[in-house]
Amino acid sequence: MSRSTFGRVPLGILCGTLWACGPQTGGDAQPESAQDAAEEPPPFETTPVAEGVWRFRWQAHNGLFVSTPEGTIVVDPISTEAAATFAEQVRATVGEQPLLAVVYSHRDADHATGAQVIRTALGRPDAPIVAHENALEPLRQAADPDLPPPDVTYRDEMVLAESSRPVRLSHPGPSHSDDQSIVLVPDAGVAFAVDFVAMDRVGYRDLPGWHWPGQLAAIRHLLGLDFETIVFGHGPNSDRSAVERQLRYYEDLHQAVAEAIADGLSEDEAAEEVRLDAYASWGQYEEWFPMNVRGMYRLLTER
Ligand SMILES: [Zn+2]
Incomplete structure (x- = not known):
């Protein structure tokens, strides 16, 4: 299949008010003027990414679907409400293809909820849910019918067996x-x-449950994969340079907080004083950067 037909999705479609809202921040996306209101993006949209690959955006969250000769693979149902529209968009885009699998990027409810809605709407309630093995036990214990545990898991890597398109x-x-x-x-x-x-955005709040220095290794792992276009769970698509900027951000955050700790600053003092002006234009910088400092401070001191 040719990559040149589609190339990269135009950037910037989702910037502006929508991008500013990020996940779980609620009302940040309110339009500030009548003009902004006119430009408010629709609540969802399906965007071609490459041949047979589409991004489904629901508010500030993105899912993905991939068409293969055997059927469609859907990644991240997002929510029960989103999943109903997601399924309609898949149908409208690929037609009556069978659903091959639903994949979870990870088990967080704001991305993984709604698989059963997708599976039922696309006519295959028993289509396998695929996720990393660490998602299995927590989801089994949670026993949330809207967020069922995976049927298929893996440890390091796998190729989805349902599809001849890798x-x-x-x-x-x-x-x-x-x-x-x-x-x-x-x-x-x-x-x-x-x-x-994520696309030119600081980490989520005080990095709850994040792992360090695994976070750096994970970004390097991603950069080790052979891709040209990156689709994020939030915000517009980009290319490898956006992932490289994420790596630099977390390296810079780490260095700045480590220096603050070495200088004897308390967590409160570090949250007050540490700044990384190079990232001041990034999404959520004002609101979340001081929280990122706190999160990094704890990651570096509480172990
Ligand atoms: Zn998450």
Whole structure:
């Protein structure tokens, strides 16, 4: 399949008010003027990424679907409400293809909820759910019918057996969570990575449950994969340079906080004083960067 037909999705479609809202921040996305209101993006949209690969955006969250000769692979149902629309969009885009599998990028509820809605709506309620093995026990114990545990798991990497078009999952190690799966569509040069990297945005709040230095290793793992286009769980698509910027950000955050600790600053003092002006234009910098400092401070001192 040719990569040149689609190339990269135009950047910037999702910037502006939507991008500013990020996950779970609620009302940040309110339009500030009538003009902004007119430009408010629709609540969802399906965007071609490459041949047979689409991003489904629902508010501030992105899922992915991949068409193969045998059927469709859906990644991250997002929510029960999103999943119903997601399924409609898949149908409208690929037609009556069978559903081959639902993949979880990781088990967080704001990305993984809704698989049963997708499976039922696409006519295959028993289509396998695939996720990293570390997602299995927590989801079994949670016993949430809206977020069922995976039927198929793997440890390091796997190729989805349902499809003759290679779709690879690989686990980058503990980072934002301990159960991340990067989805790679090698013949399209597309990778989908969620929450441990995002488009020119600082980390989520005080990095709850994040792993260090696994976070750096995970980004390096992603950069070791052969892709040209990156689709994030939040925000617009980009290319490898955006992932390289994420690596630099977390390296710079680490260095700045380590220096603050070495200088004897308390966590409160570090959150007050540490700044990384180079990232001041990034998403959520004002709100979340001081929280990132706190999170990194704890990661470096509480072990
Ligand atoms: Zn997450």
